[in-house]
Amino acid sequence: MRTAAVLAVSALIAASLVACGPGSPxxxxxxxxxxxxxxxxxSRAYWHRVEAGFEHDTGVDLRIELQPWEGRQEKLGAALMAGNGPDVVLLQSDMIPQYAGENALAPVDDVVAGSPRPYPPAVVGALQVQGRSYGVPLYRTVTTTVYNRKLFAEAxxxxxxxxxxxxxxxxxxxxxxxxxxxxxxGSTEETLNLxxxxxxxxxxxxxxxxxxRRSAFASPEGVSALRFLVGLEAAGGLPRDAATKRSGLADDxxxxxxxxxxHAMTAAAARTVVAAIGPENTVIGLPLQNRARVTFGTPGALSLLRSAKHPEVARKLLTYxxxxxxxxxxxxxxxFFGPWADAPPPSADAVDKAFAQALPFTSAGDAHPQARKVMGLLAPHLQAALLGEKTPEQALAEAAAEADALLGRG
Known part of the structure; x- marks a missing residue:
């Protein structure tokens, strides 16, 4: 099914290129x-075809530079300071407020509004700063709960x-x-989004x-969440090395x-679990329920830099x-899931169908220019609580003091 879908879409792209013909150089x-x-x-083959297709359509020289995830913010920041950054870049929703606040991004409301298929309001809202869109949705991620049914049954x-x-x-x-x-x-190198x-x-x-203007995670709700984790740790409910463990599919x-x-697994990781323990032992459920049923999921978006040398051509690239x-x-x-309101799962298999059920419960989190810095401040205090070095209340209060000092300086 997945292969057939790819061939059908590839044919559609090819047909559209022939119909459109080359534009002016x-x-x-x-x-x-x-x-x-x-x-x-x-990846290389796909982006090579995209590059050739856009150039055929427009006569514009498109240079797609494939970058690694590691160190992406540092490299982009250095390029922007040096004045040699890209015209268009892929960003996650929690990165957009920072760059928009630094006046590095141009609004793209017109491109978002011109989409032939509507986006969910939550997807558009996750890419907005003060009511302006600074990213055009490209795909959506979703996480949810995955179980080993056999282990529960044995207990x-x-x-x-x-x-x-x-x-x-x-x-x-x-x-x-x-x-x-x-x-x-619980390693401090892990993203708290997961x-x-x-x-x-x-x-x-x-x-x-x-x-x-201030942090809110030291609230009674935040204390409740950290107490839940610490309580599981005390009951033997977390891995022994949970406080320092890195996620990694090989020895997960x-x-x-x-x-x-x-409680927050990606579809790719779930497929690895299915392959390892068998589909008969794997259950994919909805996000856990407490006061709310919610999980992490974010749109990946293309953003236009203000430093783009040919902004109108770059907008055409965004549309394409x-x-x-x-x-x-x-x-x-x-x-990944399509960003549109009516997008089907990326495939018809059981994993994608199950993850599609979690899409309505996804949250991209708090949009804030200091979101990633605050995450870095909070992580070691959470780790200290899991190690028993601080109470949940103490850990969150100390992290909040550091975060609020940062936000005050901002």
Missing amino acids: GGTVTLWMYPVIADQAQ GITQLPRTWDEVAAAAPKLAAHGVPVLDYS TFYPLLWQAGGSVFTPDG AMVTGRAAMS LTSPAVAGELCTRSG
């Missing part, structure tokens, strides 16, 4: 793209836990069999106050059958890249 435009398609050979648990209370109740029963109920990676933040949101909390506790569930034909094939090849 003019200028060069540069795109910085990242490994959205994990397979390097497929005498017949109903998989769907709420925090049920997870906490299952923890000692699984621990008696030497199995942590929840896989958790670890602590989904729990914070499920507790009804947020990272920042509505006006963005879910993949090796050493943990019973994950985010068209249903071009972006649709990207989503099929990458396994």
Whole structure:
């Protein structure tokens, strides 16, 4: 099914190129793209065809530079300071407020409004700063809960836990069999979007106050979320090295059958779990429920830099890249969901169908220029709480003091 869909979309792109014909020559435009398609050979082939297609349409020289994820912000920041950055770049939603606040991005409301297929309001809103759009949606990610049914059954648990209370109740029963109920990676190098933040949101909390001037994670809701984790740790409900563990598919506790569930897993990781423990033992459910049912999911978006040498040509590139034909094939090849309100799963298999059920519960988190810096400040305090060096209240209060000092300087 996936191969047939790719061939159909590829044919559609080819047909549209023949119909449109080349445009008038003019200028060069540069795109910085990242490994959205994990397979390097497929990625190079796809972007080579995109480059050739746009050049055929417009007569413009398109240079697509494939960049690594690692060190992306540092490299982009250095390029912008040196005045040699790209014209268009792929950004995640939590990066956009920072660059928009630095006046590095140009609004793209016209491109978003001109999409032939509507975007969900939440997707558009995640890419806006003060009501202006600074990113055109290209794809959507989603995470959700994944279970090892066999481990629960061996512990005498017949109903998989769907709420925090049920997870906490299952923890000692699984621990008696030497199995942590929840896989958790508490290394300070992990993104909190896939670890602590989904729990914070499920507790009804947020990272920042509505006006963005102060942190909000030291609230009763935030304390509740961290107490939940610390309580699981005390009950043997987390991996022994949870406080320092990095996520990694090769020796992941879910993949090796050493943990019973994950609360914020990607579809790609879920496929690895299915391959390792078998589809009969793998269950993909909705996000956990506490005060709210919510999980992390974010749109990847293309942004136009103010320093673009040919901004009108760059806008044409944005329209071309985010068209249903071009972006649709990207989503099929990458396994990400399309950004449109009516987008089907990237494939018809059971994993994608299950993850599609979690899409309505996704949150891109708090949009704030200092979001990533605050995450870096908070992470070591969360780790200290998991190590038993601080109480949840103390850890969050100390992190909030540091974050508020940062926000005050901003």
